Amino acid sequence: xxxxxxxxxxxxGAAAEANTGVSRRSFIGKVFIAAGAVTLGGKTVAFADDFxxxxxxxxxxxxxMVIDLARCDGCKACTSACQAIHxxxxxxxxxxxxxxxxxxxxxxxxxxxxxxxNAPCLNVCPVGATYRNENGTILVDHDRCIGCRFCMAxxxxxxxxFNWDEPENPPGASLAHYSPEYPVPHRKGTVEKCMxxxxxxxxxxxxxxxxxxxxxAIWFGDLVRDIATNGLETVKLSWLLSERSAFRLKEExxxxxxxxxxxxxxxxxxxxxxx
Amino acid sequence: MRPPALDGSQTGLRERAAYPLRRGAWGxxxxxxxxxxVGVVAWGMFAWIHQLRGGLxxxxxxxxVSWGIYIVNFVFFVGMSYGGALVSGVLRLTGTEWRRPITxxxxxxxxxxxxxxxxMIVVDLGRPDxxxxxLRYPHLRSPIVWDxxxxxxxxxxxxxxxxxxxxxxxxxxxxxxxxGRRRRRLYGWMSLSWAGLPAQRAxxxxxxxxxxxxxxxxxxxxxTVVAWIFGMTLREGWNSTIFGPYFVIGAVFSxxxxxILVVAAFRRAFRLQDLITERHxxxxxxxxxVLGLLYSYFSLADYLTIGYKLRVxxxxxxxxxxxxxxxxxxxxxxxxxxxxxxxxxxFRRTRTIPGIVxxxxxxxxxxxxxxxxxxxxxxxxPVMPYEWGVYRPTWVEWSITAGAVAAFVLLFVxxxxxxxxxxxxxIEEGRDRERQALxxxxxxxxxxxxxxxxxxxxxxxxx
Numbered sequence: 004x005x006x007x008x009x010x011x012x013x014x015x016g017a018a019a020e021a022n023t024g025v026s027r028r029s030f031i032g033k034v035f036i037a038a039g040a041v042t043l044g045g046k047t048v049a050f051a052d053d054f055x056x057x058x059x060x061x062x063x064x065x066x067x068m069v070i071d072l073a074r075c076d077g078c079k080a081c082t083s084a085c086q087a088i089h090x091x092x093x094x095x096x097x098x099x100x101x102x103x104x105x106x107x108x109x110x111x112x113x114x115x116x117x118x119x120x121n122a123p124c125l126n127v128c129p130v131g132a133t134y135r136n137e138n139g140t141i142l143v144d145h146d147r148c149i150g151c152r153f154c155m156a157x158x159x160x161x162x163x164x165f166n167w168d169e170p171e172n173p174p175g176a177s178l179a180h181y182s183p184e185y186p187v188p189h190r191k192g193t194v195e196k197c198m199x200x201x202x203x204x205x206x207x208x209x210x211x212x213x214x215x216x217x218x219x220a221i222w223f224g225d226l227v228r229d230i231a232t233n234g235l236e237t238v239k240l241s242w243l244l245s246e247r248s249a250f251r252l253k254e255e256x257x258x259x260x261x262x263x264x265x266x267x268x269x270x271x272x273x274x275x276x277x278x
Numbered sequence: 279m280r281p282p283a284l285d286g287s288q289t290g291l292r293e294r295a296a297y298p299l300r301r302g303a304w305g306x307x308x309x310x311x312x313x314x315x316v317g318v319v320a321w322g323m324f325a326w327i328h329q330l331r332g333g334l335x336x337x338x339x340x341x342x343v344s345w346g347i348y349i350v351n352f353v354f355f356v357g358m359s360y361g362g363a364l365v366s367g368v369l370r371l372t373g374t375e376w377r378r379p380i381t382x383x384x385x386x387x388x389x390x391x392x393x394x395x396x397x398m399i400v401v402d403l404g405r406p407d408x409x410x411x412x413l414r415y416p417h418l419r420s421p422i423v424w425d426x427x428x429x430x431x432x433x434x435x436x437x438x439x440x441x442x443x444x445x446x447x448x449x450x451x452x453x454x455x456x457x458g459r460r461r462r463r464l465y466g467w468m469s470l471s472w473a474g475l476p477a478q479r480a481x482x483x484x485x486x487x488x489x490x491x492x493x494x495x496x497x498x499x500x501x502t503v504v505a506w507i508f509g510m511t512l513r514e515g516w517n518s519t520i521f522g523p524y525f526v527i528g529a530v531f532s533x534x535x536x537x538i539l540v541v542a543a544f545r546r547a548f549r550l551q552d553l554i555t556e557r558h559x560x561x562x563x564x565x566x567x568v569l570g571l572l573y574s575y576f577s578l579a580d581y582l583t584i585g586y587k588l589r590v591x592x593x594x595x596x597x598x599x600x601x602x603x604x605x606x607x608x609x610x611x612x613x614x615x616x617x618x619x620x621x622x623x624x625f626r627r628t629r630t631i632p633g634i635v636x637x638x639x640x641x642x643x644x645x646x647x648x649x650x651x652x653x654x655x656x657x658x659x660p661v662m663p664y665e666w667g668v669y670r671p672t673w674v675e676w677s678i679t680a681g682a683v684a685a686f687v688l689l690f691v692x693x694x695x696x697x698x699x700x701x702x703x704x705i706e707e708g709r710d711r712e713r714q715a716l717x718x719x720x721x722x723x724x725x726x727x728x729x730x731x732x733x734x735x736x737x738x739x740x741x
Contacts, residue, residue, distance in 0.1 A: 100663040114662060123512060129422035130411040149411050150334075150404020153422055155344040158513045161661045165344060165404065168335035191333050192404030256512050 014125075031269065038231075063137040066199050066226040066261065068210075069243055070113055073267025076221035077101065077111030084215030085197070088203075090187055092162040096197035097212050110268045113221070115212065116162040116197035117252065117260035118131060124154035137262060139226075140199045142183040146194040155194060158254055163196045200202040209234055218269075226261075291553075291705060295447070295698035296454060298548055299461070304695070315688040322681015325674045326401060334404055336674045342667025343657045347675050348402035350649045351682055354532070355395030356429070356504055357525070357645070360497040361533005362387035363436055365565070367497070370490040376561055378708045379553045382443065382701045383544060384537050388497075389438040390689040391536070394682050396429055401678055421506045426502040435496050439489045442482060445472050446703040464696075501529045508652065514591035515584075515656035524576045528645060531569040535619075535641035538562050540690065542635045544699050553700060556631055563634040566641065567623040574616055595659050603666070604655045607647050615644010 050084040062164075079099045089096065104110055118141050119125075124132045125141055132148040135141055150230045170189035179187040184201035184229040200210035208214070213221040214234055224231025231240040243249070247265040297303055304312075322451035329336050339346045366384040369377035402407050416423045422433055449469035451457055457465065505525030518524070536561065545554045584592040599608040619637035622628045628637075658667035671679075693699070 084649065096279050098662075102663050112663065127422070127510065128417055129420040129426070130408075130415045131417035132411075147408070147411055147415060149400075149408045151402070151422060152404065153420070153507070154343040155341070156513065156657060159512045159661055161342070161664070164341050166333070166342065168333035176495075194404075258512075 017109050023123040060137050062227065064204070065139040065227050066118070066204060067224050067231070067240065068115060068118075068199065068213075068262045069224065069231055069240070069249060069265060070115075070220065070262065071218075071220040071247070071265040071267065072110055072112065072269070073247075073265060075099075075111045075113060075216075076216040076218055076269040076271070078217065080215045080217055081113055081212035081221065084211040088200070088211040089185075090173055090179075090189070091164075091195070092171050094195060096162075096164070096195070098161075104268070108268060111210075112264075114160060114162065115199070115251075115262060117160050117258065117262045118199060120259035120261065121257055121260060123157040123159065126225040127153045127157045129153065136184075136201065138199075138201070138204070140201050141196075142198050142201065143186065143194060143196065144183045145181070145186050145195070148190075150192040150194065152194060159253055159258065160260075163194050165194050166191050167230035289449070292450060292454075292702055294548075294550075295700055295702045296451060296456065298694055299451070299696065300456060312688070312691060315684045317692065319681050319688055320683035321711075322678045322684065325677035325681065329674050329678070330399075330406070336672060338670045338672045338675060340667070340669075342660075342664075343654060343669035345402070345653055345657055346669055347650065347679055348398050349653050350646065351679055352395050352398040352402070353367070353504060353525075353649045353653070354646050355391045355398065355682070355686065357395075357532050357649075358536040359388045359391035359395060359436070359533070360501045360526070360529040361531070361536055362391065363432075363439065363493050363497040363533075364530050365534055365537060366439075367490045367494040370486070371494070375708055375711075376558055378704045379700050380537065380541050380558060380562075381704070382440075382699055383540050385436070385440040385443070386690065386693050386699070387533075387536055387540055389433075389440050390686055390693070392429070392433055392436060393689065395434070397685075398682060421503060421510050424503045425507065426501075428496075428503050428627065432496050432500045435489070435493055436589050439493050441468075442486050443524060443701050443704060444697060445469055445482065446474065447698050447701065449473070450702065451698075479668045497529075498526050501526045508656075513656045513661070514589075514595045514659055515652070518580060518584075520576065520580060524580060527573050527576050528648065529568065530643035531566070531573045532642060534562060534566045534569055535638035535645070538566065538634060538638040539642060542631070542638075544609075544694065548694075548699065550700065553705065559631045559634045560629060563623050563629060563637070566634075566638065567620060570616060570620045570623070570641070574620070577616075591659060591661075595655060598655055598659070598666075599651065603658075604651060607651050609653055611644045611647040614640055615647060616641070619644070650736035672700070 010268045077099055081097050082095050082099060085091065086095070097113055100112045100114060101109050102112045109208055118139060120139065122135070122141050124131075125135060128134075129151060130147050130149055132134050132144045133141060133154055134144070150165070152165060155165060166189055169191045172188040176188045179185065180277055181188065182202075184196060184198065184205065186198075189195065200208075200212075203210055209223050209232070210221070215222045216233070219233040222231040222233045222238075222240075222243065226240065231238055231243055237269045243265070249263040251260045251263055253260075291526055307710055337346060337348075362384040366377070366381045366388070369381065386443050400409055403409060412423060416426075445468070448465040449472035452465035452469050502522035502525065505521040509518055509521035511517065541554060541558070541562070545551060581596070585596050588596070598604050619640045621639075622633050622637040627633075658669060660666060
């Protein structure tokens with residue numbers, strides 16, 4: 004199943020490759036060009052495949068995340084892994100909050116970017132620097148962002164960070180080839196956030212936070228193929244959501260996040276993993 | 279050619295209007311004022327350069343409170359501008375006679391405040407070097423794009439609106455013997471070979487009427503769009519359906535207060551006491567009172583409807599405003615910025631020029647506080663389980679704010695150095711009309727004629 008995921012990600016990578024490193028003049032246009040390349044340039048087989056419903060942009064994986072609050076023990080390994088792979092310094096693209104429940108108990112709430120389907124940040128961006136890729140992930144083009152921070156004001160989850168001064172790009176970071184899918188090195192005066200490690204899923208890997216989580220509390224999956232994995236086991240995504248009464252944050256706002264939460268407490272972690 | 283039939287008093291008016299434009303007319307005090315203003319503006323520029331070097335890290339803004347007093351200043355100055363345009367537009371459209379000596383100042387304020395306000399947006403950007411991305415890659419769904427478009431159109435509108443009634447006055451200056459050669463060229467170029475011909479007069483009248491009609495909906499729409507920067511988000515306190523009209527009313531409220539302050543300043547500095555009388559202040563004061571009551575009504579409608587339901591978030595926000603960390607700013611606005619000015623304007627004993635000016639000053643400061651109360655607490659309010667955001671403006675932000683205020687005054691002073699701040703030809707037109715009306719009434723010997731006489735006397739004399 005993981006192989007399946009990887010294959011999907013790799014095939015998607017073909018389309019994504021066309022976009023990397025290029026300033027995104029008209030992202031939508033390029034998606035269509037990429038689609039055209041697959042259907043027209045890619046031989047008659049590709050054309051047939053399109054009809055067979057295998058490889059096409061409409062078929063691109065729609066990434067989603069499911070965070071199991073019953074397993075999360077608030078160790079923040081996800082945050083550290085994210086900071087390490089993206090050289091974000093102080094910024095926490097996935098932030099772990101401590102919450103109090105109805106009974107006075109405590110639990111932990113990791114918050115990545117929600118990758119909303121009706122994304123307030125995307126709507127308000129005056130220059131279209133924030134956009135959605137073919138996998139439903141919200142990306143930021145840091146070569147276009149003007150730093151107005153309207154997206155930060157609009158985000159109901161506080162998921163965005165700003166480079167208030169010149170970001171400290173370590174030597175390794177400056178070697179990186181910038182793309183919105185891997186926004187390193189960082190740019191002063193621009194807004195940054197979690198993008199589901201778009202660079203990783205292109206290579207068929209899980210997001211850094213999911214890999215790093217020692218409790219295997221972060222599931223990553225594809226809504227189209229209805230599968231999800233936490234790196235240890237692979238399950239039917241829809242089964243996971245209904246079996247564990249998944250919920251989304253601030254559902255009433257109508258943002259339609261692509262991040263679900265499975266209710267529970269960190270202290271249940273052992274019972275869950277031993278199952 | 280000059281407009282026909284001048285008597286002594288009218289020539290006097292022209293001379294007085296042209297006096298501040300003369301070399302050396304401003305004296306030492308004027309030079310000191312300009313030097314002081316230039317100093318403060320320069321200090322603000324220095325602070326901005328410091329900010330460009332160090333990034334927005336030199337401000338008090340951080341990820342939690344990501345907008346600060348730059349946005350407050352933006353809404354404040356743009357609101358002043360709309361107030362100026364709306365008041366002048368409405369007074370012109372309704373043919374209100376007493377508008378004549380104050381429209382020029384209102385129209386100037388519309389331009390000057392807009393320029394200062396719009397520059398605040400550039401100052402607030404993390405990447406001002408990329409400002410033109412808004413034009414290169416406009417994302418039409420964004421209220422900021424609506425704003426940039428409407429403010430640009432509105433800026434052109436206010437410039438035309440200021441310029442049109444200026445044409446006969448600069449033509450007059452062009453023909454004046456006391457004007458130097460370089461200025462004569464400027465005025466000549468600006469006067470579009472105006473000679474006061476009936477055809478020119480007719481087309482100017484028409485153009486001005488069209489602009490007065492155009493500027494009002496333009497101003498309303500633009501301030502509505504400013505409100506929608508906030509109203510289109512899901513944040514507590516901003517997530518409001520009445521924000522558009524609420525901001526428009528607030529803009530006119532603070533705009534009238536701004537006009538009164540500007541009019542009072544120039545009346546004193548240029549000794550216009552006989553042209554701008556207590557009656558003007560009382561009438562403007564009445565407008566201010568009406569808008570103050572309207573604004574209070576809108577505030578009540580906004581806060582009561584969220585306070586009654588007390589949804590999560592709204593609850594915390596209201597507590598912070600009414601009795602928490604923002605109580606000083608909130609009550610400062612509510613009491614000193616609204617209730618006290620309304621009371622000052624209500625009672626005959628305080629409805630004097632000093633009373634009205636004090637009320638306007640309070641409203642101006644109060645409305646700045648109100649914009650602070652709108653922008654900051656809604657951002658500081660935690661949207662996730664974390665602590666309240668903290669925002670303390672730094673010296674850089676205060677310096678740039680001071681620079682903006684000084685730039686506002688300086689632009690006014692510069693305008694007054696080059697152009698008459700009262701619309702001479704319009705005042706003359708008004709006097710001509712009055713005289714004609716008076717003449718016909720006197721011929722008939724009616725009581726009404728005497729009444730007109732008395733009222734024109736009252737207008738001419740101070741207090």
